Amino acid sequence: METVLEAKNINKYFKKPVLFHVLKDINFKIKKGEFVSIMGKSGCGKSTLLYILSTMDTDYEGNLYLNNDLLSGDSRKKLSHIRNKHIGFVFQFHYLLSEFSVLENVMLPAKKLGEKSLKEIEENALQKLKILNIEHLAHKKASQVSGGEKQRVAIARALINNPSIIMGDEPTGNLDSHNADNVFNIFKQLSVEQNLSLLIVTHDEDFAKRTDRIITMEDGRIIP
Numbered sequence: 001m002e003t004v005l006e007a008k009n010i011n012k013y014f015k016k017p018v019l020f021h022v023l024k025d026i027n028f029k030i031k032k033g034e035f036v037s038i039m040g041k042s043g044c045g046k047s048t049l050l051y052i053l054s055t056m057d058t059d060y061e062g063n064l065y066l067n068n069d070l071l072s073g074d075s076r077k078k079l080s081h082i083r084n085k086h087i088g089f090v091f092q093f094h095y096l097l098s099e100f101s102v103l104e105n106v107m108l109p110a111k112k113l114g115e116k117s118l119k120e121i122e123e124n125a126l127q128k129l130k131i132l133n134i135e136h137l138a139h140k141k142a143s144q145v146s147g148g149e150k151q152r153v154a155i156a157r158a159l160i161n162n163p164s165i166i167m168g169d170e171p172t173g174n175l176d177s178h179n180a181d182n183v184f185n186i187f188k189q190l191s192v193e194q195n196l197s198l199l200i201v202t203h204d205e206d207f208a209k210r211t212d213r214i215i216t217m218e219d220g221r222i223i224p
């Protein structure tokens, strides 16, 4: 099976206030269509790792590959383009623009990418809203939809540029169990039906147990 994301010998040090080896020899691959969770105690390095994998942090040792292309060493401008085109993000907080409509929020990353006409982007955004069963909310302001709906809008936004992988940092952390279950089912459907890869940091054991694979971290290392 095709590898979408690969981390090879990733090490990271925080230099202040004292030298701290936060990530130690991180190696793993995520295959196309694989739904993987990352678990580990608070402070073990999950967010630090996700920050590197999502190309936002470039201050590390080792090599990171996306679709077999080496990203380590690329310029910030190039990485920003790669990130927008190939990686979709879902966070604990949705970061929607509250005064914009649901549709406009979903369209934003595609407008930023600037590869398609507005009409194409709108059609694509409506199609993503349909996949997430929230097409009827398209013209509501983001501030006027519920918490669970907001997270589905955030997932639609993450999908708009047809990314290779979705990365999530505690995407169900703010949701009740019903809405968390909904988000899990959407992710599972995206992995099975669209062959999308997902890498999700979570503290929710029930969520993690139902993913294809759990990567467990302890003190900056992956536990074999």
Ligand SMILES: Nc1ncnc2c1ncn2[C@@H]1O[C@H](COP(=O)(O)OP(=O)(O)OP(=O)(O)O)[C@@H](O)[C@H]1O
Residues within 6 Å of the ligand: 014, 016, 017, 020, 022, 040, 041, 042, 043, 044, 045, 046, 047, 048, 049
């Ligand atoms: N900018 C920084 N400078 C120095 N140390 C940092 C910095 N950011 C994080 N750390 C430390 O690195 C370690 C890993 O932090 P990280 O946020 O990656 O953990 P985490 O596993 O995501 O935790 P949580 O589950 O609580 O979000 C922690 O000990 C943290 O205090």
